Amino acid sequence: MNNHNFKEQIESKILELPLMQYEWISPEELTFKEEVRQICKQECPMYGKSWSCPPAVGTVEECRLRCLNYSGAFLFTTIAEVTDIANMEETLQTRFDHEEITRSLGKIFQEEGAEVKLLSSESCAICESCAYCEGKNCRHPEYMIPCIESHGILVTELAEKYDIPFLDSMTTVQWFGLILYR
Ligand code: SF4
Numbered sequence: 001m002n003n004h005n006f007k008e009q010i011e012s013k014i015l016e017l018p019l020m021q022y023e024w025i026s027p028e029e030l031t032f033k034e035e036v037r038q039i040c041k042q043e044c045p046m047y048g049k050s051w052s053c054p055p056a057v058g059t060v061e062e063c064r065l066r067c068l069n070y071s072g073a074f075l076f077t078t079i080a081e082v083t084d085i086a087n088m089e090e091t092l093q094t095r096f097d098h099e100e101i102t103r104s105l106g107k108i109f110q111e112e113g114a115e116v117k118l119l120s121s122e123s124c125a126i127c128e129s130c131a132y133c134e135g136k137n138c139r140h141p142e143y144m145i146p147c148i149e150s151h152g153i154l155v156t157e158l159a160e161k162y163d164i165p166f167l168d169s170m171t172t173v174q175w176f177g178l179i180l181y182r
Helices: 003-016 034-043 060-067 088-093 095-111 155-161
Strands: 021-025 072-081 116-119 172-181
Touching: 003 095, 034 060, 072 095, 088 095, 095 116, 095 172
Parallel strands: none
Antiparallel strands: 021 072, 072 172, 116 172
């Protein structure tokens, strides 16, 4: 894969997608922290309830090794307008558009010959009740996108490094996504 042509091709194709910001980064720049996993465990109601979240995604070290198997990464954000960001139902509804954009990006990378691993914001909500809770396999493994934080990745550090501002708005939601490719 010629890296320069590859990126140019991708950039020409993503013009139609409503991305707020994107950065080409290296998987080596990702910081994996046990502390992020601890926050999932202590503060997220989805911990232990989804194939897209810990512990189903594996240990932080397993996630790190999986990510480092890719040669490049594409970090991006999208935004959505809501009437009140504190309204979790309304706010979480906007993730579906973000995930569709993430899948579209994944397809564009695949069209250019890349193998991809997609990570998105939040746990998967494709099914009303995740098969994980019933002790069954994921119903849509090819479609489901694990959460970035589920892998222990410190998103705030990336945002700081690449000047991605955290929006201080009660009516704008910002979602992060990551495409790992090789
Ligand atoms: S696709 Fe369904 S079973 Fe798979 S992670 Fe998402 S909610 Fe769970």
